[in-house]
Amino acid sequence: MLKPLGLLILALPAATAAYAEEVPRFDIKAICGAAPSIGQSAQATDRGCIHDETQARTQLEQQWPGFKTNRRNACVQEVSIGGPPSYVALLTCLQM
Numbered sequence: 001m002l003k004p005l006g007l008l009i010l011a012l013p014a015a016t017a018a019y020a021e022e023v024p025r026f027d028i029k030a031i032c033g034a035a036p037s038i039g040q041s042a043q044a045t046d047r048g049c050i051h052d053e054t055q056a057r058t059q060l061e062q063q064w065p066g067f068k069t070n071r072r073n074a075c076v077q078e079v080s081i082g083g084p085p086s087y088v089a090l091l092t093c094l095q096m
Helices: 004-020 028-033 042-066 069-079 087-095
Strands: none
Touching: 028 042, 042 087, 069 087
């Protein structure tokens, strides 16, 4: 009979693989709160940023299965450097 810890260890690779198949969850408000306002009001910048990030997330949800796992992982790591990760940056990385 397997102990509960043994079951957890057996289930962990399956859970990790399933997670890798999903688009990561980023905090859009944190992303857009860190965006600089250039020539616009902060409110207009935030609205535009939220729109762009939401569109990029939607596009990623549709295209995510088409990208290789190692490419997805590399891009997620890359966009997570130096501040809040961005869906726009992740999509750009994957498409390059």
